[in-house]
Amino acid sequence: MSTTETPRSIPTALPGFTVRVATPAEWARVTEWANREGWNHGFSDAACFLATDPHGFFLGYLGDRPVAAVSLVNHNDGYAVWGHYLVDPGFRAQGYGRATCRVARKHAGDRILASDAMPGQVTNYTRSGLVRAHDTVHYTGLPRPSGDAAAGVVPYEPAWLDAVTDYDRLSFPDGRPAFLAHWLAAEGHRTFLRVTDGVLTGYGVLRPAPLRWRIGPLVADTEQDGEALFAALTTGLGPDEEVSLFVPERQGWFAAARGLTEEFRVVRMYTAAVPEGRAERVYAIGSLELG
Numbered sequence: 001m002s003t004t005e006t007p008r009s010i011p012t013a014l015p016g017f018t019v020r021v022a023t024p025a026e027w028a029r030v031t032e033w034a035n036r037e038g039w040n041h042g043f044s045d046a047a048c049f050l051a052t053d054p055h056g057f058f059l060g061y062l063g064d065r066p067v068a069a070v071s072l073v074n075h076n077d078g079y080a081v082w083g084h085y086l087v088d089p090g091f092r093a094q095g096y097g098r099a100t101c102r103v104a105r106k107h108a109g110d111r112i113l114a115s116d117a118m119p120g121q122v123t124n125y126t127r128s129g130l131v132r133a134h135d136t137v138h139y140t141g142l143p144r145p146s147g148d149a150a151a152g153v154v155p156y157e158p159a160w161l162d163a164v165t166d167y168d169r170l171s172f173p174d175g176r177p178a179f180l181a182h183w184l185a186a187e188g189h190r191t192f193l194r195v196t197d198g199v200l201t202g203y204g205v206l207r208p209a210p211l212r213w214r215i216g217p218l219v220a221d222t223e224q225d226g227e228a229l230f231a232a233l234t235t236g237l238g239p240d241e242e243v244s245l246f247v248p249e250r251q252g253w254f255a256a257a258r259g260l261t262e263e264f265r266v267v268r269m270y271t272a273a274v275p276e277g278r279a280e281r282v283y284a285i286g287s288l289e290l291g
C-alpha cells in the first residue's frame with residue numbers, strides 16, 4: 001500500500017487557501033473547535049492521535065487563518081480512518097472543507113477508508129465512494145453498577161501490550177498496534193483486562209474528558225466479561241459523574257442495561273468491504289476519529 005508524502009503546505013484551487021500537515025501545537029486549535037461543538041475529546045486524545053500517525057492531520061488556511069480541518073490516520077498498510085472534519089462556522093459552505101479533504105485523501109494511498117457520517121451527510125459520503133455499514137450510537141448518563149468488578153479483572157501493564165493488540169485485531173477491521181501502544185497507557189487513562197484461566201477475554205479503557213468520562217474501547221468475549229470490565233471502569237466515579245460511549249447499534253442493549261440513554265447516532269461507512277471479525281464483542285469503540 002502506498003502513502004503520498006504531503007508537503008508542509010500546498011496550494012489549492014481556492015484563492016488564498018492552502019492546506020498543511022498540522023503540528024501538535026496547531027492541532028490544539030482543532031481540539032478546541034471540536035469541544036465547542038460538544039465532541040468531548042479526552043484530555044489525552046490529541047497526543048495519542050498524533051502519535052499514531054503524525055502525518056495524518058491536516059489544517060486548511062485562508063491566508064494565515066486556519067478555517068478547516070480533517071484527519072486521515074493510517075493504522076497500517078491496509079486501513080485508514082477519516083475524522084475531525086470541521087470547518088469554522090463563519091467559513092462553511094465555501095468549499096474549504098472539501099478542499100482540505102482532497103489534499104488529505106492522498107495520504108492514505110489505496111488503503112480501505114472508514115468514516116462516520118452524520119445521518120444527513122450519508123448521501124454526500126456515498127458520492128465520495130463510501131458504503132453504509134451500520135449505525136453507531138452515542139450513549140451517555142450515570143452508570144448503573146453491573147456485575148462483580150473484582151472477578152478476573154486486573155489493571156493493564158505494558159507486558160500485556162502484545163496480547164491486547166492480538167486480541168483487538170480479532171474485532172477491529174485491521175491491526176492498530178501504534179494506536180494501542182499509546183492509548184492503553186496514556187496519561188489519565190484507566191485500562192483494565194479481563195483474564196480467565198490466564199487467557200485474555202476482554203479489555204476496556206476509561207478516560208477523562210471535559211464534559212464526562214468516556215469509555216472505549218470495551219471489547220469482551222461474553223456479556224459477563226463486558227459487565228465485569230464496565231464495573232471495574234466505573235467503580236470509584238462519584239455519584240454525579242456521567243460516562244459516555246459510542247456503541248455499534250447491534251450492541252446498544254448493553255449500554256441501555258447499564259442505565260445509559262441514546263444521545264445521537266452516526267453512520268459508519270467504508271470504501272470497501274471490511275472483515276466482520278468478532279464485531280458482536282465490541283461494546284464500545286475507542287473513538288469516532290480513529291475507530
